[in-house]
Amino acid sequence: MVSLLGLAFVVPARGETAAFDLIGPKINVRVQRDHKTLPIAQVPNLQAGDRLWVHPDLPDSQSVHYLMVVVFLRGATNPPPDNWFTQVETWNKSVRQEGVYVTVPAEAEEAIVLLAPETGGAFNTLRTAVRGKPGAFVRAAQDLLQASLDRTRLEKYLEAVRETSATDPEQLKAKTTLLARSLNIRLDQQCFDKPSAQQVPCLTQNTDQLVLDDAHSQNMVATLTTGAPTDLIAQLSSTPNARSGYYSPYIGAVVDVVRILGTAHTAQYQYIPALALPRHDELNLRLNNPPSFRNPKSVLVVGLPPVRPTVAPPLRALDAAQISCLSKPGLVLAVDGAPLVYATEMAHDFVLHVEAKSGAGFDLPAKADAVHGGFGIENQPLPAAATNAEITGILRGDWGFGAFEGPHFHLRLSRPGQWLVESKDASALIVGREDILHIKSSDVSCVNEIVVRDEAGKETSLDWKTLKPDELEVKVPLQNASAGSLKMLVKKFGLRDSDEVPLHTYAEAGRLDFFSLHAGDSEGVLKGTRLDEVTSLEVNGMTFNPENLSRANQQDELRLVSHDPLVSAAFDAGVPIAARVTLMDGRALDLNGFVEPQRPKLTLLSKNIQQEASAPMIRLGNPEELPQDAHLNFFLKSQVPETFPPNEKVELATADDSFHVSLSMKDGNLTLQDSKTIFAVLDPMKLLGPSAFGLLKFRAVGADGVEGDWQPLVNLVRVPELKAVHCPTALPKAPAKTVATEREPEGGASTKEVTAPIKTATEKDPADKNSATNPQCVLTGDKLFLIDAISADPDFANPVTVPDGFVDAALSIPSPKGGTLYIKLRDDPATVNTAVVPMLAAQP
Numbered sequence: 001m002v003s004l005l006g007l008a009f010v011v012p013a014r015g016e017t018a019a020f021d022l023i024g025p026k027i028n029v030r031v032q033r034d035h036k037t038l039p040i041a042q043v044p045n046l047q048a049g050d051r052l053w054v055h056p057d058l059p060d061s062q063s064v065h066y067l068m069v070v071v072f073l074r075g076a077t078n079p080p081p082d083n084w085f086t087q088v089e090t091w092n093k094s095v096r097q098e099g100v101y102v103t104v105p106a107e108a109e110e111a112i113v114l115l116a117p118e119t120g121g122a123f124n125t126l127r128t129a130v131r132g133k134p135g136a137f138v139r140a141a142q143d144l145l146q147a148s149l150d151r152t153r154l155e156k157y158l159e160a161v162r163e164t165s166a167t168d169p170e171q172l173k174a175k176t177t178l179l180a181r182s183l184n185i186r187l188d189q190q191c192f193d194k195p196s197a198q199q200v201p202c203l204t205q206n207t208d209q210l211v212l213d214d215a216h217s218q219n220m221v222a223t224l225t226t227g228a229p230t231d232l233i234a235q236l237s238s239t240p241n242a243r244s245g246y247y248s249p250y251i252g253a254v255v256d257v258v259r260i261l262g263t264a265h266t267a268q269y270q271y272i273p274a275l276a277l278p279r280h281d282e283l284n285l286r287l288n289n290p291p292s293f294r295n296p297k298s299v300l301v302v303g304l305p306p307v308r309p310t311v312a313p314p315l316r317a318l319d320a321a322q323i324s325c326l327s328k329p330g331l332v333l334a335v336d337g338a339p340l341v342y343a344t345e346m347a348h349d350f351v352l353h354v355e356a357k358s359g360a361g362f363d364l365p366a367k368a369d370a371v372h373g374g375f376g377i378e379n380q381p382l383p384a385a386a387t388n389a390e391i392t393g394i395l396r397g398d399w400g401f402g403a404f405e406g407p408h409f410h411l412r413l414s415r416p417g418q419w420l421v422e423s424k425d426a427s428a429l430i431v432g433r434e435d436i437l438h439i440k441s442s443d444v445s446c447v448n449e450i451v452v453r454d455e456a457g458k459e460t461s462l463d464w465k466t467l468k469p470d471e472l473e474v475k476v477p478l479q480n481a482s483a484g485s486l487k488m489l490v491k492k493f494g495l496r497d498s499d500e501v502p503l504h505t506y507a508e509a510g511r512l513d514f515f516s517l518h519a520g521d522s523e524g525v526l527k528g529t530r531l532d533e534v535t536s537l538e539v540n541g542m543t544f545n546p547e548n549l550s551r552a553n554q555q556d557e558l559r560l561v562s563h564d565p566l567v568s569a570a571f572d573a574g575v576p577i578a579a580r581v582t583l584m585d586g587r588a589l590d591l592n593g594f595v596e597p598q599r600p601k602l603t604l605l606s607k608n609i610q611q612e613a614s615a616p617m618i619r620l621g622n623p624e625e626l627p628q629d630a631h632l633n634f635f636l637k638s639q640v641p642e643t644f645p646p647n648e649k650v651e652l653a654t655a656d657d658s659f660h661v662s663l664s665m666k667d668g669n670l671t672l673q674d675s676k677t678i679f680a681v682l683d684p685m686k687l688l689g690p691s692a693f694g695l696l697k698f699r700a701v702g703a704d705g706v707e708g709d710w711q712p713l714v715n716l717v718r719v720p721e722l723k724a725v726h727c728p729t730a731l732p733k734a735p736a737k738t739v740a741t742e743r744e745p746e747g748g749a750s751t752k753e754v755t756a757p758i759k760t761a762t763e764k765d766p767a768d769k770n771s772a773t774n775p776q777c778v779l780t781g782d783k784l785f786l787i788d789a790i791s792a793d794p795d796f797a798n799p800v801t802v803p804d805g806f807v808d809a810a811l812s813i814p815s816p817k818g819g820t821l822y823i824k825l826r827d828d829p830a831t832v833n834t835a836v837v838p839m840l841a842a843q844p
Contacts, residue, residue: 020151020275024285024300025066026057027113027276028099033401039281041345044400045308048106054113055099056090057282064293065091065118069126070100072108072307076135084108085130087123104307110141111304116269117297125268126299137301140273144303148275151286153343155277157185158204160371165200172199178373184339270296276303278345312404313338313347315395318374320407323469325446326354326379326391327414327494333366334374335395335407342370350397352377354411366395382413382494389415389442414446414492419501427587429505431481437474439490439501444470449491452476452503455484462488476503483507506587513555515539515581515593518706519573520640523547523561524593526581531556533583539593540577542567573597598640600648600700600708605677607634607714617722618823622831626714628690632682634713635673638700643675647703650680652688652696652713659692662701684716693718693827717827720783724838727777727815779811779821779837787811788829791822796832799824 029040032051046052056068068088073080086102088095104111114130116122130137157179164175173192180187191202272291276283283302291298318334325331333352341347350366352375365378375395391413395406422438429435450462450472464474474488483505489498510530515537517524524544526537537544537560544560551557564570571577577593610631626632638644646665653660663669663680669687671679684692696716700708779790785806791799792814800813813821821835 020286020288022287022290024274024287025115026285027068027283027302028055028057028281029053029283029304030281036401038401039278039345040283040305041278041280042348042398042400043305044340044346045305045310046104046108046111047307047309048104048108050104052102052104053099054088054102056088056095056115058090058096062091065089066115067118067122067126069114069116069123070102071112071114071130071137072105073110073112073130073134073138073141074107075109076138079131079134080108082127085123085127089118091118108307110138110306112137112141112144113302113304115274115300115302117293119268119297129269140271140301141303142306144273144275144301145306147273148277148303149340149344151275152277153183153185153339156343156370157183161200161203164371169196175371176203179371181336182339182342182370182373268295268297269299271299271301274300274302280345310400310402312399312402313341315341315406317407317409321410321469323410323412323445324393325414325493326377326393326411327382327446327492328448329380329493331377331379332369332372332374333377333393333395333409336373342368346400348398350375350395352409353394353396355392355394363396366397389413412443412445414494415443416495416497417441417443417499419490419499421501421503424590427506427589429476429478429486429503430508431478431483431505432508433479434475434477437476437488437503438467438471439474439488440471441490441499442470443492443499444468444472446492446494447472447490448493450474451489451491451498453487453489454481455486459489478505481505504586506585510534510556512581512589512591515577515579515591516596517571517593518596518599519571520568520598522563522567523559526558526560526591527555528558529556531558533585534558534560534581535584536560536582537591538580538582540570542570571595596706599706600641600702601639602636602650602678602698602700602708602711603639604698604711604713605635605637607632609633609714616719617837618719618833618835620717620719620831621833622715622828624715625717625828625831626684626696628684628693628716628718630684632684632714634680634682636678636680636698638676638678640708644672644678645703649701650678650698651701651707652682652698653710654688654692654716655695655697659688661687688716690718692716715828717825718783718786719825720781720786722779722781722835722837724840725777725779725813725816725821726840728841776812777815779813780809781811782809784809784811786826788824788826790824792817794822794832796822796824802826 030037030053031040031043031046032053033047033049037053052070054068054070056066058066068090070086070088071080072084074084084105086100088100090096114126116126160179161172161176164172164179168175177187179185188202191199194202270292272287272289275286277286278284285300285302287300289298291300314337315335316337318336322334324333335341338347347368350368351363352366353361353363355361362383366375367378369376389412391411393409393411395409397404397406418441420440422440425435425437429437444466447464450464451459452462453459460477462474462476464472467473476488486503486505488501488503490501491498510528510533512526512528512531514528515524515526524537526534531546532549534546536546542562542564544562546558547561548559549556550559573595574597575595577595579591579593581589581591583589609626610633611627612629616627620627636650638648650663650670651660652663661682663682665671669681673679684696693716696713697710698713699710702708785802787802789796789799789801790811790813791797798814800811802811816837816839819836819839821837823833823835824831825833
């Protein structure tokens with residue numbers, strides 16, 4: 001039908017007269033049913049027994065007398081009886097003033113009005129034509145009615161587009177989109193890409209394609225309606241797509257009207273269709289061709305509503321799950337599914353019936369609003385019965401003479417409420433940028449405005465949108481803000497006070513890259529930047545605390561340790577984990593992590609120190625000490641993995657990691673006893689060098705570089721080479737020579753230099769009370785600087801300490817008792833070692 005309707009607004013390409021652009025006469029019609037009278041615009045269908053008031057609204061200057069015949073039809077194969085034809089002489093004074101009443105007979109199915117110039121005998125001629133071919137007029141009545149309804153939708157659309165362009169051009173796109181949805185009109189979105197002055201012409205062009213989904217071209221419609229249609233109609237009727245597919249139902253209706261009314265032509269009369277556009281009680285007729293008052297004279301065929309049972313419009317809520325705020329001024333409930341509700345007056349007297357949980361309901365006036373895409377609700381002020389926060393609304397109205405119930409709606413009333421900030425966003429407000437915040441509440445539909453207020457009281461309006469019925473997405477601009485407290489104010493329709501949501505903004509935090517730990521470990525490693533701000537990390541309810549922070553490759557590595565006794569068995573290898581990192585300023589940030597496979601692990605089974613062939617002069621007092629010039633043989637057993645891989649290594653290092661070495665099978669210092677047990681040999685002088693000393697530790701290093709835990713191995717000490725002790729037999733008078741620094745036993749921190757000449761055993765030093773019993777001797781050897789202190793007794797009652805930087809090969813010491821010296825090495829001053837050194841007499 002759109003193709004035919006479109007001709008009313010567009011001039012055909014061949015200079016033909018545009019379709020249905022001629023204004024015809026008016027006919028006033030009212031329908032009475034069960035003591036209730038409605039204008040024809042509000043009547044979608046007639047029923048048997050309806051009483052029609054028909055009044056031809058012709059001008060007083062009407063020069064041609066029109067005979068009006070009201071006809072009822074009852075099917076294509078059953079001609080109507082003579083008494084179903086009502087003759088109305090429109091020039092009659094009583095008819096012009098009062099009109100006529102016609103009752104719909106039983107069994108009637110269609111109703112039409114014929115307007116023909118009076119020629120004498122016209123009534124009989126028309127009646128004979130209808131009775132002779134009732135099917136032609138039945139079909140014409142149906143197609144004319146459908147064409148009239150589609151034309152009404154189109155005119156509603158065009159009128160609204162032009163009005164919006166004139167009064168609210170900025171909202172043209174938004175309103176036209178809703179309008180097209182309401183009226184089921186095809187909308188070309190590309191029209192909105194054109195300049196403003198070209199948008200309305202674009203939206204209103206090609207009207208033959210707007211209403212119907214499969215509209216035919218304008219030229220074809222012009223050919224069908226004004227050209228020689230016989231061959232084309234025959235071709236259309238023989239194709240499988242006639243009346244469907246490429247040829248829309250409206251094109252079929254046009255074809256039918258042209259063909260059917262063409263078969264009723266006589267030498268005296270020709271029948272032309274007239275579209276009836278109802279407005280209140282008026283049928284405004286639109287003609288496709290100018291009527292002829294010469295033979296064959298033109299008979300206008302006008303369709304009336306069909307005689308059918310009432311079928312309510314299939315209105316439906318656009319989103320049945322949507323929650324609408326009844327407190328919102330100008331509330332529009334989105335409804336579609338029945339374009340005639342918006343385009344015609346057939347649906348009328350709507351209300352929104354509100355049902356509260358308390359049981360008391362109330363009605364609010366509602367009105368179909370195609371431009372806004374739904375029904376506008378007059379809700380200001382709300383009645384006192386509106387007390388419940390959650391309520392249900394039902395759209396009710398009349399379709400013609402009968403009441404019907406439309407869709408149901410979920411409604412809320414504005415109430416003060418609490419808002420929950422998404423946990424992932426609670427710490428995401430970083431100054432210097434715009435951030436996104438997600439907040440949740442059951443009152444989302446009633447939000448009117450959201451502002452943020454800083455500590456100085458300055459308020460800024462925020463952009464926001466609804467994501468879910470209970471969730472909002474809010475954009476918070478913090479480009480020029482400072483870290484601190486903020487207050488977000490959520491304003492709702494109808495409420496004076498806002499809901500307050502406290503927020504906190506933060507400075508840019510360090511970067512958190514990744515957290516990993518190995519299965520079976522109680523510690524993990526966090527990588528990123530500014531990790532000194534981390535106070536704790538939580539995974540699966542277990543807390544890890546910072547232990548050691550290091551920096552490598554321009555990023556921080558923070559070792560975190562958990563003291564939970566269950567942590568070692570809490571994580572399985574290969575499983576991703578979600579960690580929550582807490583910073584010093586209170587923020588908690590989420591971070592992904594991963595559980596790595598267990599680290600390699602070795603157990604020390606035994607160890608043995610191999611000395612040189614000759615017995616050492618210094619006997620170490622601690623069996624856990626390894627002389628630097630000795631070899632250490634030790635056995636290890638693999639725990640993880642169960643067998644020792646050939647490419648796994650054993651790393652050794654000093655406690656401060658200053659010296660380290662890797663032992664491997666390839667280098668020959670690891671040998672498998674079996675698949676699990678490894679024999680290792682360490683030559684410290686060769687592998688660690690002469691400067692290494694202190695506690696040695698070992699760990700396994702897998703082929704993939706994964707390192708096991710450090711474990712203690714042995715204490716490495718450097719030992720001087722002692723040669724002999726020279727003691728004098730007499731006390732020569734010789735100049736004194738400073739040979740050592742004497743430390744007061746267990747005394748203060750201060751030391752003093754002792755000036756002691758090389759004496760004979762019989763000479764006494766007046767300054768030394770013990771000189772008679774402890775004559776001074778001289779110890780010779782290499783690397784004596786490795787000695788920390790030396791004494792003639794195990795209690796170190798009168799020790800001699802070796803000063804820093806001592807380079808001599810001789811050291812003055814007390815005379816050994818029984819030939820044994822007691823020595824504390826610089827590498828382990830806590831252990832007392834013994835030395836039996838050859839005693840030689842000093843030369844006089």
